[in-house]
Amino acid sequence: MIALLRRDLALALRSGGGFGLSLAFFLIVVMFVPFGIGPDRATLAGIAPGILWIGALLACLLSLDRIFQLDFEDGTLDLLATSPLPLEGIVAMKALAHWLTTGLPLALAAPVLGFLLNLPEGAYGWLFLSLLAGTPALSFLGAFGAALTVGLKRGGLLLSLLVLPLYIPTLIFGAQTVVLAADQMANQTAFLILLAISLLSLAIVPFAAARALSVNLR
């Protein structure tokens, strides 16, 4: 399974792997906001947590269909399914690889971009922590959607529609963690619920997605 993770990371980092795509998209969304909203610092500070979280979420969504689609198209998924690796393990490793190449870079880049949006001082740490805790849920829930739509040509639209409702709780509690921190209020509850969503999707999605994959491979 480590071989699968290593291969997915190598593929993402080599040319045409799409590693920088999500990060670039995140950067563009966040950079455009001050131009669209105007330079009022108070307004920007107010919307910064929400914009940063929405940007990260959309950036994550952008690369979801790569999780299984490429492997499906070149036959790798068939061969993996007949290998000794359990499908659940394959899903977990591929979702983890997606997080390492998408969620983690987004979490690392977010504080820098927060500066562009005049994010209040106390919220930088929480922005990083909330993305670190919340993006695994985005990758894993997204892997479930990707597994459901893997056989479909141009399944990207359906994938987005399926996954967006699943993303809403993560977005609410993730953004709320940062908003409360910016207002210097207690945000532990929101953060713990975010953490719980992530852990729950980590625990459930590999099984659900493996089932969806085996149906789609028929």
Add this chain to the structure above:
Amino acid sequence: MDFFVDDLGCRRGEVEILSGVGFSLAPGQALVLRGPNGSGKTTLLRTLAGLAPAVRGRVVAPPESIAYAGHLDGLKAQLTVAENLAFWAAVFGGDTAAGGIDAALDGFSLRALSDRQAQHLSAGQKRRLGLSRLLVTGRMIWLLDEPTVSLDAASVAVFAGMVESHLAAGGMAVIATHIDLGLAAARDFDVTPFRARQAAEANPFLAGEIR
């Protein structure tokens, strides 16, 4: 241990394609599936590999013994020939040591290409690499779907030799192919008599209701 199939029904999508398929293979034997296009050879192989569930009947094989090679080779364009093989060797937990991969590289004379990215290979070279993967899986039963597509005559001969030595080592193979591989231990298996009657009935186009 034998590879044994009894009263197997296969379906593709919702349509039952084959029913009542039965055969058994002892170590060292091979089965060559025959039948025109669309007769269900691929569906049978996918069912045998466990990718598609059987409608009824059973497939009895030793656990973790099946290696499947379909129309697609499962190669990654950005990885080199050696990296592709090393990945599959690691996944199948087979011979991860350089020795196993070296033998697989030599089998189809891919040695000179080992550092080349798969995207720069020709179609025939890709197929050779895809078939070399079988060697690193260390699996006993090979299920091969049109393995000789895009291979030249010399490579077909090399491939036939590869299957021969696999059989000689106690392996088994089920091969869907239209050409004669000249395998001594192989017998033909025509899938046409096993075509399910439902296939025609369930499909309005085949049944002639829609024109």
